[in-house]
Amino acid sequence: MRTNTPIYQRVADDLRAEIADGTRPPGSxxxxxxxxxxxxxATRYTVRQGLAALVNEGLIVSRRPLGYFVREIHPMIYRPQQEFRRKQPDLDLFAQLLADEGNGRQPSQDIEVAIVQPNATTRDRLKLNESELLAARRxxxxxxxxxxxxxxxxxxLSFVQDSEFMSPVDVARGTNQVLADLGKPLVRALDEIYVRMPKPEEVTRxxxxxxxxxxxxIVTTYTFDDEPVQVTINIVPGDRHVIVFERTREWPPTEQGASE
Amino acid sequence: MRTNTPIYQRVADDLRAEIADGTRPPGSxxxxxxxxxxxxxATRYTVRQGLAALVNEGLIVSRRPLGYFVREIHPMIYRPQQEFRRKQPDLDLFAQLLADEGNGRQPSQDIEVAIVQPNATTRDRLKLNESELLAARRxxxxxxxxxxxxxxxxxxLSFVQDSEFMSPVDVARGTNQVLADLGKPLVRALDEIYVRMPKPEEVTRxxxxxxxxxxxxIVTTYTFDDEPVQVTINIVPGDRHVIVFERTREWPPTEQGASE
DNA sequence: GAGTGGTCTAGACCACATT
DNA sequence: ATGTGGTCTAGACCACTCA
Structure with a gap:
């Protein structure tokens, strides 16, 4: 049997194995x-090819001109469920989640509001007709x-014009409460999660x-009568988050629960 | 202001823009x-660097020796909720999901069972002591x-030894039902989702x-008294799946619901 | 057989953080 | 000042698929 593994592959494989078995710990x-x-x-080109493979796997980073280092990750908890159910009007949820984790890191946020035309994603999910405009809270x-x-x-836009939704500051009671007060309580949510590489704009942002x-x-939220009211698009970097949620079911299962 | 964008970046940026605006549709x-x-x-090295960037973003693929093509993706629906709640004993859930989508694609599966030592992931979640062995159903x-x-x-292993769980064929009533029959009904689940690049083993598999x-x-499932019984690790490729789930809440929120 | 991408050599100049 | 990685040139040979 011939062993025709390319050199750059062997470079990558050897280093990857050393990272996996702890010989090269995170940060080293x-x-x-x-x-x-x-x-x-081998030449520089070849070893760089091997290193590039590991960079693209997210295993190592280059800190020019210091060298290459094994990547360290510190995921925090991202909890779609809690976000939906939260009620406490004092803190932003984001601060709450961090408080849950008990670490001393300081949260902050930028808020921007705008009036925009729907794109395909929002138009489909909100069942908009062509001309309708959207309020965006980013x-x-x-x-x-x-x-x-x-x-x-x-x-x-017609739902929230002149409401707090359009104010580019933190809304203490939460924007979902604002929508409820405007006659659009949100009782159901459809969650979709797509896993992909980031767009260049997301890389910089x-x-x-x-x-x-x-x-x-992507969270689409609905009123009781299944009218879609809000689409929220979250971009969640994989190296900084674990997505966590919980589910329960009745036991023994009822016909109702089982057929759902 | 200087415009010092590297050549390979311009190659990548130009092509990416053409893909994004539809000039180069999927498959072209x-x-x-x-x-x-x-x-x-520029030299070959330089344009290859630009193309490599797009390959690593998942936007294009190389089909040697035909050339580079804009990637086409066909995600199917992945529904953690349904998986947990399913009851119908006739089909495997997997077939059900596809039936839902109404397309004619043919599902199949490989099943392997093994007796293994716990790794860190399973040991933590199942609260195992050192020596305990696990039944693995892959x-x-x-x-x-x-x-x-x-x-x-x-x-x-002690829960399922000699049960249907250890049989490397499809279990019609579902392995969760097998566990229930063995006195371990699963009523609660904790879901964790990590987003990352695949390991080489996953790439080939x-x-x-x-x-x-x-x-x-990662799904950890519990009995009523919060005893962890099963850990399931799903590896879900981003280019072939959308993860979908639904949530509801009572309205107006009760104290109970709100503080959850 | 022609043309594609995959792998590789042997050089070069540069920007930049640390010393 | 040194040494790092970032960018780039100008070649070469190979394996593979398609016509």
Whole structure:
């Protein structure tokens, strides 16, 4: 049997194995390109190809001109359920979640509001006709000044014009409460999660490193009579979040519960 | 202001823009490396760097020796909720989901059972002590022969030894029913979703192209008295799935619902 | 056989953080 | 000042699929 593994693959495989088995712990420095050239008797191009593979897997990062380092990740909890159910009017949910975790990191956010034309995503989900405009409430959320996620909400402009929804500051009672007060209580939500590589705009807005995928979490919320009211698009970087939710069912299952 | 964008970046940016605006639709062929060299007056290395960037974003694929093509994706629905609640004993859930979608694709699966030592993930979630062994039930699911996802379940060996759980064929009534019959009805689930690039083993097992992230969906299921019974690890390729679930809440919210 | 992308060599100049 | 990685040139040989 021939062993025709390309050299750059062997570079990648060897380093990956050392990272996986703990020989090279998170934060530790990898050999320099020059050292790898020597070790494998290959040119710079070839060892760079191997390193690039690991970068694109999100395993290592290059900190020029210091060298390559094993990536460290610190995911925080992202909880769609709690977000939907929250009621406490004092803090923003985001702050609550952090408080849950009991660490001392400082949350903050940017809020921007705008009037926009629907794109395909929002138009389909809100069942809009062509001409209808949307109110957009766009938030970027930070921890200790580092961006953590993007949270953009869209509602028919006619529903929220001149309401607090359009005010680019934190709304203490929550925008869902604002919508409820306007006669649109949200009682049902449909969640979709797409997993993909980020768009360049998201890379810059969230300062994403290479090899960092994102979850696009789209929430469509409805009133009792199944009228879609709001679409929220969350962009959640994979290296900074775990998405967590809980489910229960009655036992033994009723016909109702079982057929759902 | 200087415009010092590297050439390979311009190659990538130009092509990405053309893909985004529909000039280059999914499935269409991109210029060859030679054509791009000519267009940008650069060497092969440089245009390859630009193309590699798009490959790693999951936007294009190389089909040697045909050339580069804009990627086509066909996501199917992945529904954690239904999976948990399902009851119908005739079909495997997987077949049900496809039936829901009404397309004619043919599902199939490989099933493997094994006795394994717990790894960190399963040990933490099942609160195992050192020596305890696990029954592993590993499934790879296919559509029309193409792998779609991985679904590995782990239960304390002592719970399921000599039960149907250990039989490497489809269990008509569902393995959750088997556990219920063994006195471990599952009434609560904790879901965690991690978004990351795949490990090499996952790349081969699921035939993933470069630039394809995965969701690692870990479900820990509990009895009424919060005893963890089963850990299921699903590996869900981002290019073939949308994760979908629904939520409702009572309105107006009760104290109970609100503080949850 | 022609043309594609995959792998690789052997050089070069540059920007930049640390020392 | 040194050494790092970032960008780039100009070649080469190969494996593979398609006509």
């Amino acid at each position: 420095q990898l050999p320099t390109e020059a050292e790898l050239q020597e070790k494998y008797g 938030r970027t959320r930070y921890i200790d000044g580092e961006p953590y996620n993007i949270n953009d909400s869209y509602v028919r 969230l300062k994403l490193g290479p090899g960092t995928p994102v979850a696009e979490h | 062929q991109l210029p060859t490396e030679a054509e791009l060299q000519e267009k940008y007056g 499934r790879t699911r296919y559509i029309d022969g193409e792998p779609y996802n991985i679904n590995d379940s782990y239960v304390r 699921l035939k993933l192209g470069p630039g394809t992230p995965v969701a690692e969906h």
